[in-house]
């Protein structure tokens with residue numbers, strides 16, 4: 001295969017990528033040309049907030065073609081377009097054949113939550129010391145266990161749920177996973193003995209993933225949209241982001257049973273005070289864990 005690599009300004013990236021697709025590129029990928037430099041600008045806002053900008057100031061656009069002849073033909077036609085005056089060819093190079101499936105799989109290896117609790121992709125054998133295992137492959141919904149926010153929630157579940165069969169269920173009680181993504185936290189709670197679990201999300205792909213992942217792990221839970229959360233729960237887990245967590249404060253707290261726990265993640269260390277303030281009318285949030293700049297905040301009812 002042959003790859004064309006091009007540079008273009010923000011106002012040309014849509015036209016350039018559409019034209020490459022129209023010129024039969026097998027794939028077109030777009031990256032921030034200023035990534036990891038002083039000129040890099042963050043693009044992604046939090047859910048419900050407008051993005052700070054709609055595109056990178058400069059994009060590096062790569063297009064794959066089946067052969068050198070096809071790549072050159074596409075380049076000739078591209079260079080004849082008026083808009084291309086603002087763009088630049090960075091290079092054209094052969095791409096070595098790879099086993100892409102194997103390469104992708106190699107990026108996801110078993111994740112240790114505690115020495116006995118592991119998240120393991122289906123193409124790996126669980127490590128010998130793993131006693132509790134969630135089998136999970138990367139999919140459409142967030143939550144593979146690689147992100148620190150997910151890992152801290154799972155570690156909390158493991159600590160709280162740790163015990164023999166007669167005590168684990170009592171420890172976690174009825175569980176609500178609010179913003180379930182792949183369902184990883186709900187499945188983790190089930191693995192640690194919880195039997196009455198609601199997993200909810202605004203994204204239908206997340207609800208679908210949660211159902212499939214729960215089946216694959218042979219655990220029972222109910223997955224649905226947020227209005228499926230009803231009544232109170234001994235454990236309420238929400239790994240979302242600071243802004244929605246602040247908006248959701250009265251709702252999430254209304255679901256925490258007397259004597260129950262609220263566990264919040266998706267919060268940067270620098271956002272601790274604003275979260276404490278947002279939840280102050282209901283409870284006293286404390287920082288119970290931290291990893292790589294992210295914190296876990298919890299409160300008891």
Ligand SMILES: C[S@@+](CC[C@H](N)C(=O)[O-])C[C@H]1O[C@@H](n2cnc3c(N)ncnc32)[C@H](O)[C@@H]1O
Pocket residue numbers: 047141142143144145149150153178179180181182183184185200201202203206226239240244266
């Ligand atoms: C960071 S992911 C967490 C996924 C998983 N629980 C984990 O810990 O890895 C956040 C999830 O929250 C969902 N979400 C965002 N805002 C939400 C809201 N207001 N109500 C319910 N779910 C929401 C997103 O769709 C996404 O699946």
